Amino acid sequence: MNTRHHLEANLKRLRMPGILMNVDMRSQEAGENNLSYIDFLSLVIQDEIVQRENNNLKRRIKAARFGMEKTFEGFDFRFNENAISSRLIRELATCRFIDLRQNLVIVGPPGIGKTHIAKAIGHEACRRCNSVLFKKAHRLLEKLLAVKLYPKYESLFRQCIKVDVLILDDFGFRKLDSKEAELFYALIDERLGNGSTIVTSNRPPQDWINIFPDMVMGGAILDRLVSGAHKIMVSKAKSYRKEGQSLTHKPLDKKEKED
Numbered sequence: 625m626n627t628r629h630h631l632e633a634n635l636k637r638l639r640m641p642g643i644l645m646n647v648d649m650r651s652q653e654a655g656e657n658n659l660s661y662i663d664f665l666s667l668v669i670q671d672e673i674v675q676r677e678n679n680n681l682k683r684r685i686k687a688a689r690f691g692m693e694k695t696f697e698g699f700d701f702r703f704n705e706n707a708i709s710s711r712l713i714r715e716l717a718t719c720r721f722i723d724l725r726q727n728l729v730i731v732g733p734p735g736i737g738k739t740h741i742a743k744a745i746g747h748e749a750c751r752r753c754n755s756v757l758f759k760k761a762h763r764l765l766e767k768l769l770a771v772k773l774y775p776k777y778e779s780l781f782r783q784c785i786k787v788d789v790l791i792l793d794d795f796g797f798r799k800l801d802s803k804e805a806e807l808f809y810a811l812i813d814e815r816l817g818n819g820s821t822i823v824t825s826n827r828p829p830q831d832w833i834n835i836f837p838d839m840v841m842g843g844a845i846l847d848r849l850v851s852g853a854h855k856i857m858v859s860k861a862k863s864y865r866k867e868g869q870s871l872t873h874k875p876l877d878k879k880e881k882e883d
């Protein structure tokens with residue numbers, strides 16, 4: 625076996641794909657620029673680090689189950705400038721509130737970008753090595769309650785508690801029954817102080833109390849979820865679904881229309 629093959633076999637054994645992929649190019653670069661051994665070694669190790677970080681990011685994004693991914697690179701901050709403070713969003717995009725295990729509530733009419741912002745913050749959180757899970761709020765509760773029928777959901781509750789950032793999309797869509805409310809209380813109570821929860825809703829938090837069958841439990845949940853949370857509260861803004869498309873001439877695909 626020649627040295628090149630030996631190196632390749634060893635790098636595969638050590639699981640160092642970043643070095644393997646770049647070593648020929650780096651060795652050519654080293655020859656052309658008379659790089660020292662130390663400089664060369666430093667470059668290939670940096671390649672390995674970049675490759676591992678990319679792989680980890682991909683893994684975290686896949687685990688977050690965003691469905692259609694959204695990022696701030698694709699967000700037009702000027703579109704609803706008057707209604708949605710770009711300064712606040714940029715501050716939230718730093719994920720400092722996630723380090724502090726604080727919550728975020730995003731409220732406003734349909735189509736203004738609530739889900740987009742929540743997913744984009746989730747994406748930033750993934751980039752900063754946080755674990756994230758995105759779920760439609762009511763669908764999640766349905767799944768958690770169906771655990772007896774579908775054992776595959778058994779680990780879901782633990783995952784929802786453990787994850788650094790839990791995004792509950794479209795909360796408050798309909799009334800909860802007592803089982804759903806109890807489960808939701810357990811979830812929010814367990815997460816309090818241990819992770820960040822991001823909630824989006826078309827209804828303002830003062831209306832949420834009405835979706836709970838029991839006002840006392842509802843109050844306790846809202847106290848934990850909303851009281852100390854950061855808030856993006858929009859009462860009136862343009863729907864990007866209606867108006868934004870004409871700016872980009874890019875029709876929404878079917879999956880997004882269903883979101």
Ligand code: ADP
Pocket residue numbers: 694698699700701703704732733734735736737738739740741824864865868876880883
């Ligand atoms: P909401 O959750 O408030 O109903 P969405 O986040 O689903 O709205 O937004 C509807 C569509 O418009 C999505 O495709 C989203 O990516 C897009 N969108 C909304 N606001 C913006 C924006 N400011 N810049 C770019 N795309 C946007």
Ligand code: MG
Pocket residue numbers: 738739740793794824883
């Ligand atoms: Mg939405």
